[in-house]
Amino acid sequence: MRSQTEHANVCLYSCFLSQVVPKNISEALQDNSWIEAMQEELLQFRKQEVWKLVDLPEGENAIGTRWLYKNKPDERGIVVRNKARLIAQGYTQEEGIDYEEVFAPVARLEAIRVFLAYASFMKFKGFQMDVKGSFLYGPITDDVYVRQPPGFEDPEYPHRVYKLSKALYGLHQAPRIWYETLSKHLLDHGFTRGQIDPTLFMKRENEDLLCVQVYVDDIIFGSTSPSMCKEFEEIMKSRFQMSSMGEINFFIGLQVKQSAEGIFINQSKFVEKLLKKFKMQDCQTIRTPSDVNCKIQPDPKGKSVDQTLYRSMIGSLMYLTASRPYIMYAVCVCARYQSDPKESHLVAVKRIFRYLKGKPNLGLWYPYEGNFELYSYSDSDFGGCALDRKSTTGGCQFLGPRLVSWQCKKQTNVSVSTAEAEYIAASAGCSQVLWLQNQLLDYMFNFLKTPIYIDNTAAMFITANPVQHAKTKHIEIRYHFLRDISEKGLIILIKVHTDKQLADLFTKSFLSGWFEFLIGNEIFQNGIQKKSQSGPNPNRTHIPHYV
Template structure:
């Protein structure tokens, strides 16, 4: 804990009394009798301040955080340390976990899990940090002294980063290399075999094409840290993982049962789709208000579920837009999602082993579907063979002037995700250049392929045009697909039960 004290002078000079003078004493004899006032209103800015109000050395040059030298221990006891805010530690994205499992299903190896006991206590901090002597353990000979922290402690800001650096250094000393994009991924190769280690704070999952490499890794970790070996991976970051000889199944059916019980939906009637088709949610200003806390709690619970349930993604995002002042109509829409979950509680993602390992993506957009501001909704999904790795459902930041613009913005968003997966898979040893992105809008494909069309797209923000550059560099390939076969359609609007079920099956969701 760092100490914060207030100086005894300057602007922190205690409470002011009404009778005390604040600032300099005015000399009323040194004033003009007449003062010319400009008829044009002007804004006065005081750029000069008394030196007594300046914190730090006023004669020193402007310095960035990286240039500041470590302050003395006495100075650090009075103010925040230079690394006070720089305490982040890399955390794996959920897409990275699904990608890891997809690769494991393709290669046919088993994924294992282990946990580090009291992980943060292994970290060593480089900053100067001091803590009070804990109550009941004060040294009577030195009651006013503080402890200098050498090892990280739970609750210390620097603890997560210190632990990550300790683990990272240890793994790299033992032949692993860190991922280029994902810094929580560690790779080790021996001839034609590969071993992967994915770290999420103190939870570690790992697997290899050669079983002996996993055994060797476990022994190595046990020698350095106190570990709990948990065997085959069955549960990670809220995802239930079922490993079978013919593939891997990812679901959250236990969580579905928990939230149905939490919100008392165990005995409700079921629904075959999560949202009504052709009936968009509106602001409904004249509607009956509902408990905002309950509404937000339900939305939060459903958002957590979308880690393995893309089938409810659009419905949840649509309802989440009304969390400020939810009405009864919005609550009924949320209840419909729960009714659908009651109907399909065990639905999950299936990663078949016999599917090829090729990256491809689907992009789609509605046009002005958001009733509040007439913005369009971006939908996109990325596959490795028949394994759904990531998906997006997001309201666009601009109001599209045409369906072409809405589809173009969605395609650019999908392209960005494709580039991330391409770079991630380079660490796995795969080069997915010229990835196919399926788009159901001919005009959007023309704009991407033909720079001459720029005269008709000048109103589109420049940041979306990077997809053209990716196309010219052959990083992606845009393919025309019929709307009926564009599975990203599931993430942009509601459907009747027949079309909805077709799309759910098409993205690789099933009951196991």
């Protein structure tokens, strides 16, 4: 419990910060808090020698600038910082004239979850850091000119412009320049870059390993040796100015809680924000995100609804699946009708929000106990899409009891049999398993004969049969790589009973009892940590479908 002194300090600190975000520069200049925030940003520019005031050369174009304002809250929602950022209006840049190459790698969400799963298995703490003004560290080689920041024009030379020597937020080439600057700094200090994931950097000392995962300017890291973490902090401080360091608690929208039993990942704050945004905070709750007896289908005679609202709801829910995989099937089915949504489709989307209202704190649970073996589940429905009768592929991948990856996607071809649909789904799951196998090589894990559990014997026979007979020759060649990978011993297909198929979560709807049992399968938690078993067991008995 927080003491009265701490409460008083929070209240006192909040008095010096603005709680209202200004809409434009005129409003910002009327508030001393935001004036100080803008001056702090410009001070960083001066320290980093970002630009130089010059006359605009003839024939050159000056890019406009604008201010962005944002309140930075802590995990309790209390504003702890007023952040003003000056950005360049990069949309006025022309490719081939103002910039050439702009691509910069960004970490996949699966890579973030693999990092956290590895941290839970090795039982070490994960830390995060944020580079202050990260884009300002990258030298820019092109001649780029920007106008003076609004509200802070030089009174003596109001018509001059700034020539950039460092990248500025908003420029197309800024992310690439920052990645090159950061990666060069790490490689110069003995780090190695991941063979598959270029945003993963590793450093080994004897038996200890330091892992660094980069998401633009947000960095998480951890090591089996605390001294290596200290060394990494010093390496970063020697080149960059860090604005925050500490244990991982909030990273790219994911809330991460590290306890004595494991790591809990959820997005309860985001759920609360969504319910408020779409005015669903007072709705009645429901036990499942989709109705098992009512499949969503085209409704040409139904009343149309606002496309912008519908697409906004779908996009928000898709981001929520980063820690709530069991709503993915319902969201993906609703997403198929974004071009012309009807009232019946909006009702289905609102049902997902009603479910979230009753279960706002559920998330992924990565226990410290348990093995670190890679295995996968693969499943498919047959002709489930009411639009074109295409099947849906579902799959999920585990590292011991830790769910790190999942898929739900409508297949590109119409399958003529259940065996074909299951075979194509197994091929998609195999692709994800291969990516994970290669990703885990950087963590010094070499997995061979990774088991993929499927519930269709015919699909297993097609994989084992090297003869192209009449009933399988129509299947596209790209799906037959599953057979080749199986022969090489990288994966192995294992039969699992339909009642024990965890990938069913991504291909169909369930009755409330069965659904609640699946998501309570030692994988998810409601914010309460408990000791876990070694992982989901495909051979144990589940409750029947009719419960």
